[in-house]
Amino acid sequence: MTSTARPSGRNQTSRVVRHQMYIGGRFEDALSGGTLEVYDPATEGVIATCPAGDAKDVDRAVRAATSAFYGGWRKVTAQERGRVLLRLADRIRARRGELAELETRNSGKPIVEAEYDMDDTATCFEYYGGLATKINGEVLPVPAEAMAFALREPVGVAGQIIPWNYPLLMAAWKIAPALAAGCTVVLKPAEQTPLSILALAQDFEAVGIPPGVVNIVTGDGPGAGAPLVVHPDVRKIAFTGSAEVGKLIMRAAADQLKRVSLELGGKSPNIFFNDADFENAVDGALFGTFINQGEVCSAGSRVLVQRDIYRKFIDAAAAKAKTIKLGNGLDRETKMGPLVSSEQRDRVVRYLEIGRGEGKLAVGGGIPKALDWGWYVEPTIFYDVDNSATIAQEEIFGPVMSVIPFTDEAEAIRIANATPYGLAAAVWTRDIFKAFRVVKALEAGIVWVNHMQPTFVEAPWGGYKASGFGRELGHWAVEEYLETKQVFINLDEKPIGWY
Numbered sequence: 001m002t003s004t005a006r007p008s009g010r011n012q013t014s015r016v017v018r019h020q021m022y023i024g025g026r027f028e029d030a031l032s033g034g035t036l037e038v039y040d041p042a043t044e045g046v047i048a049t050c051p052a053g054d055a056k057d058v059d060r061a062v063r064a065a066t067s068a069f070y071g072g073w074r075k076v077t078a079q080e081r082g083r084v085l086l087r088l089a090d091r092i093r094a095r096r097g098e099l100a101e102l103e104t105r106n107s108g109k110p111i112v113e114a115e116y117d118m119d120d121t122a123t124c125f126e127y128y129g130g131l132a133t134k135i136n137g138e139v140l141p142v143p144a145e146a147m148a149f150a151l152r153e154p155v156g157v158a159g160q161i162i163p164w165n166y167p168l169l170m171a172a173w174k175i176a177p178a179l180a181a182g183c184t185v186v187l188k189p190a191e192q193t194p195l196s197i198l199a200l201a202q203d204f205e206a207v208g209i210p211p212g213v214v215n216i217v218t219g220d221g222p223g224a225g226a227p228l229v230v231h232p233d234v235r236k237i238a239f240t241g242s243a244e245v246g247k248l249i250m251r252a253a254a255d256q257l258k259r260v261s262l263e264l265g266g267k268s269p270n271i272f273f274n275d276a277d278f279e280n281a282v283d284g285a286l287f288g289t290f291i292n293q294g295e296v297c298s299a300g301s302r303v304l305v306q307r308d309i310y311r312k313f314i315d316a317a318a319a320k321a322k323t324i325k326l327g328n329g330l331d332r333e334t335k336m337g338p339l340v341s342s343e344q345r346d347r348v349v350r351y352l353e354i355g356r357g358e359g360k361l362a363v364g365g366g367i368p369k370a371l372d373w374g375w376y377v378e379p380t381i382f383y384d385v386d387n388s389a390t391i392a393q394e395e396i397f398g399p400v401m402s403v404i405p406f407t408d409e410a411e412a413i414r415i416a417n418a419t420p421y422g423l424a425a426a427v428w429t430r431d432i433f434k435a436f437r438v439v440k441a442l443e444a445g446i447v448w449v450n451h452m453q454p455t456f457v458e459a460p461w462g463g464y465k466a467s468g469f470g471r472e473l474g475h476w477a478v479e480e481y482l483e484t485k486q487v488f489i490n491l492d493e494k495p496i497g498w499y
């Protein structure tokens with residue numbers, strides 16, 4: 001149903017590299033011997049294979065992580081854990097070009113964006129390298145002849161499942177705080193994009209990560225993700241991905257009352273008042289929606305525009321969207337690459353078909369004809385979309401913007417919050433009073449004013465409502481990997497004398 005008028009079959013141009021996963025400090029095949037194909041979304045060719053891990057491989061990895069945790073990692077000082085993370089940050093900086101190119105080849109994203117991702121990845125490890133030595137307990141003011149304190153202890157083995165949109169950065173967001181907290185890790189990358197984290201794993205031992213402390217199990221969701229969630233020795237699951245899989249994970253974890261943190265989808269509003277800097281607003285709408293081909297959980301895909309500037313805004317946004325250069329992400333001129341997979345492209349194309357019945361098309365709306373290969377979708381803007389429409393309510397995860405008009409501040413807030421999700425939001429205005437009123441009224445875990453998407457490791461990241469719970473980044477992420485132990489010490493030497 002993908003309406004592509006292209007040659008069928010594969011554009012197989014490169015050598016297929018056979019990768020192994022990383023368990024207990026060694027690169028290993030799946031016990032079953034099974035493999036998955038890994039693609040270049042720009043050529044549709046297979047560039048690699050990785051092991052199709054299953055429950056047996058997950059079990060091996062969890063055993064390695066468990067013995068690493070009890071066998072020594074718990075005794076490694078916070079200073080040394082911090083140094084390990086700092087050394088890993090240095091390695092990422094040293095390998096920036098190579099890792100960015102690999103990320104682009106595997107995910108499709110423009111190389112310039114992949115380079116930003118590598119910088120953010122290094123910064124993330126660096127931040128948690130510094131934070132490792134600042135995880136303190138508290139002394140509590142209990143009465144008289146006693147002393148009490150709260151100890152912070154690592155939860156143990158953390159299971160981590162990540163998506164394909166920011167492959168290495170999402171791995172860093174999960175691995176870095178877990179190691180800072182003193183946990184060991186079994187991470188399952190998305191089956192579409194395992195290459196960058198496997199490449200980084202080559203450096204784990206050299207930077208001082210002992211065998212078993214970080215394990216990477218490749219495989220698909222049902223095959224490798226599901227058994228990780230229900231493994232009895234995994235104490236905590238951190239997941240970033242779709243709401244649909246988030247629900248499955250929460251249900252599966254319930255049987256063992258396992259801790260979960262979930263960073264799920266969004267349908268984030270990007271609100272433009274008539275007093276916003278117009279040129280910036282248009283740019284911000286496109287950037288907020290189309291960065292990373294729109295494959296962003298915090299994409300500002302619902303663009304709310306005040307009626308006074310509505311028509312002008314649509315015309316300007318459409319004109320600018322037409323100039324976005326699509327192409328192979330490895331080309332430095334490329335502003336938008338292909339979507340990650342044919343499945344994702346087909347999914348987005350289905351939404352484009354729905355959108356034609358729900359709104360008016362300002363630009364895009366299909367598969368670009370000029371490119372022979374690659375899972376591209378044109379940057380697309382629908383307008384006159386009702387907030388209750390499917391394209392305004394469901395996360396598309398592609399370059400599709402729905403523009404919705406509003407009359408006043410109250411209506412903007414009402415529309416903005418009328419979604420099951422609550423990940424992010426942005427507001428554009430030069431009126432500081434209005435900006436802060438709207439900030440306070442928005443039900444979202446992240447609110448930007450006069451920008452959208454800038455993300456800093458110091459600041460908390462996560463959603464309200466159906467966008468999940470728990471927070472990543474900053475000191476908040478470390479909390480997700482810590483237990484709190486209350487310790488009470490009786491200082492009164494006389495017998496208790498109750499019975």
Ligand code: ADP
Pocket residue numbers: 161162163164188189190191219220221222224225226229240241242243245246248249
């Ligand atoms: P998408 O459908 O866009 O690929 P998903 O939420 O399915 O997004 O994928 C995010 C991550 O969740 C991937 O690593 C995927 O393999 C994993 N996953 C998918 N299904 C399951 C499942 N049933 N249990 C655990 N992990 C899963």
Ligand code: MG
Pocket residue numbers: 221242245
């Ligand atoms: Mg899925």
